[in-house]
Amino acid sequence: MSNILVFNKPYQVLSQFNDDQGRPTLAKYISMPKFYAAGRLDYDSEGLMVLTNDGKLQQQISNPKHKLxxxxxxxxxxxxxxxxxxxxxxxxxxxxxxxxxxxxxxxxxxxxxxxxxxxxxxxxxxxxxxxxxxxxxxxxxxxxxxxxxxxxxxxxxxxxxxxGPWRIKDLNVGEWRWESVYL
Known part of the structure; x- marks a missing residue:
């Protein structure tokens, strides 16, 4: 089953779960096994990230050919x-x-x-x-x-x-919530 979570990434956090240089990563905020970021957000940018446990959905969200x-x-x-x-x-x-x-x-x-x-x-x-x-x-x-x-x-x-259809809305920085799969 596909699951989606949306996350409000803080400034100076890497959009991945580990880093060999010791910088803050998603793992500091999200401890959901087998969830992966659908796309990236720069270290010095903030805001909405979508994560999923479905590889096909991850590709559909992050691939520019889908024009999301x-x-x-x-x-x-x-x-x-x-x-x-x-x-x-x-x-x-x-x-x-x-x-x-x-x-x-x-x-x-x-x-x-x-x-x-x-x-x-x-x-x-x-x-x-x-x-x-x-x-x-x-x-x-x-x-x-x-x-x-x-x-x-x-x-x-x-x-x-x-x-796409996912919005940050009132999600506080460093927090995440479950969302529906819209695609």
Whole structure:
């Protein structure tokens, strides 16, 4: 039987169960035998991860050919302008080629409900920050960070809030819950 759990990965936790360098891993938070991450989330990113005990389902969730949309809230450094939004929506060209079109919008007050990050982001009082919601169906290495950098908006904080039908909702950082299989 396929089981799914969704996990709110903290900042600076590896999206795997062991590490030969002693860094924090999923094992610190999840002690479910034979569960595996369906996709990765960078060490310096936070938010939703989906884990399953079904290898076929794991492949279906994580394989980019299935075009499962992933939603990120991204705090960027600088004042976002319409030209930058247009470039992000069109899909900027990175060193490994053009990205697919993305759904991008400015976020407002909903980000005030986010948990504090430890350690907090660097703050420069002379440089504003803004939050974006970016939805992509690709899965390149550090893609969202590279996309924002390509339009001169360095990423300060990156939180994945959704993968396909699964949402982080009110899941606290470091916690997980059972979910239904939707695919």
């Amino acid at each position: 949309e992933k939603t990120y809230w991204v705090q960027v450094e600088g004042q976002v302008n319409e030209h930058q939004l247009k470039d992000l929506r069109a899909g900027p060209t990175l060193k490994d080629g053009p990205t697919q079109a993305a759904k991008v919008r400015l976020l407002g007050a909903q980000t005030h409900t986010l948990w504090p990050r430890t350690p907090p982001i660097r703050v420069r009082t002379s440089v504003p920050t803004q939050w974006l919601e970016i939805r992509i169906s690709e899965g390149r290495n550090r893609q969202v960070r590279r996309m924002t950098a390509a339009v001169d908006l360095p990423t300060l904080r990156l939180i994945r809030v959704a993968i």
